[in-house]
Amino acid sequence: MPSQLEELVSFLHSPQPAVRQIALDNLVGFSTGPTAAIFKYDNCKAIDDLKGLSKEKSKTLVQQSVTILANLCDDDQLRRLIASDEHYLEWLSWKICHLENTSADIMSVLLSNLAKEDAINKVFDFKRGKNDELPPLDKTVFKSDRVIDCLMDCFVKGYDRQLNKYANFDFLSYFFADISRFRRGRQYFIEQQDYDGVVPLSKLLVFTEKYDSKIRREGVASTIKNSLFDSETHDRILNDQQINLLPYILLPIASAKDSEIDEEDMFNLPDELQLLPEDKIRDPVPAIVCNHLESLLLLCTTNSGREFLRSKSVYPLIRELHKNVEDEDMADLCYRIVNVLMRGEPENGQVEELPSRAADEEEESDEEGIVEVS
Known part of the structure; x- marks a missing residue:
């Protein structure tokens, strides 16, 4: 015998619009956490019902059904089922x-x-x-x-x-x-x-x-x-003025308070980083700053990348950041970048301890978590 919740899930394919709406009204709150398993009832028929409801003309029906589908993505089996269509x-x-x-x-x-x-x-x-x-x-x-x-x-x-x-x-x-x-x-x-x-x-x-x-x-x-x-693309990306990547990695990690950069180093920085306004602040979210620091570490993978960053005074900028942050993850990344940029080059031009990855190992790269909707 199906439970009351499973019976409610079965109402999603009722021929009566009012019944489907009542079912949705009551099921949104069960689409997260352990109760999400109820949507697997009857061989996951609810997934097809929800996809059909998401194509209805009613704004309420659409938003509720899509909200449930989005939340169900936290379950690997259900996410795979939805994505496979x-x-x-x-x-x-x-x-x-x-x-x-x-x-x-x-x-x-x-x-x-x-x-x-x-x-x-x-x-x-x-x-x-x-x-x-x-x-x-x-x-x-x-x-x-x-x-x-x-x-x-x-x-x-x-x-x-x-x-x-x-x-x-x-x-x-x-x-x-x-x-x-x-x-x-x-x-x-x-x-x-x-x-x-x-x-x-x-x-x-x-x-x-x-x-x-x-x-x-x-x-x-x-x-x-x-x-x-993919380190083989770094030279092209760094030198493509249409992209102009480096300033947009450095600006979020820079602050007007990072003032102890001498004049020569200051004018080697990308133009966008020179003479920052007094109200320029660092990104307030440490995790985002860490992402940009990790981008710099990736650019340190090749000799030419390291030389490019040195020529753009990235070292003194990171040095100042290290002085002014308390977050341990940020401090550790700053230390690693400074260590790579300031030491001599190995004979083979490779930095052994830098993170590396085969091109097809997608699961190791960064990804955003499942977004749940309340």
Whole structure:
């Protein structure tokens, strides 16, 4: 005999809209923690019911069903089941880009949670075609027929609800962080795109100092770091003026209080770091600062990367940071960077103790956690 909760789950596929709504009203609170297991009742039929409800016209139905799906991603089996539905993944990706979608932000949370699965790589293949089931797309805003480009446009152009008054698309930063764990994702972020001639990573950098959005800063910092896991790309990224990466790694970790940098070192810093205003503060979230420090450590993997950082006075900047922080993780990363930059070069040009990783070991790179919605 099914329990009362399992019976309630079975009401999600009732032919009566009122019954489905009552079921949703009561089930949202059970979609996190141990009680989430009730959604596995009857061979996980609830997952298909919830995906169907997320395509309804009712804002309440959509938001509640997507909230449940997002929360269920904390369960590996259920997350894998949702992500394996390629047609739903395609619909969800395009639906976020529908500029009249009142649930775009909660759908961004779901998409970012699904990005823990390898199946998310399918998003790079989704192109606009003649599929009448897909949501409409505003061609005056979106110039690409690839959904990954349109999601990037949503994030960059829609940050202050300028595209969709119902959404700020902040959680797409976590989605970008997770897809950059995969080689295909890293390639996307560092390669110039045909539709606009711009390197996607360069579009994200401005958000490293958006201090009114921790989510954006955190996701972008992780995306930057993950994009640097392939050391053979470092020279091109560092020297590409279209990207201009280094200042956007250094600015969040710099403060006007870091004043003991001599004049020669000061003017070797990137232009953006010279003569900082008196109100310039360091990112207030230690974990985000650590992400940027880890990006610098990755850039220290090659001899040319270390020489580049030395030429840009990264050592004195990190030295000042080390003097002015109390967080142990930040202090440890500063010590490691200073140790690498200030010692002599080994004969083979490699620094043995620096973290290294094979290109296909995606599970070792940084990823954002599952976002639960209350």
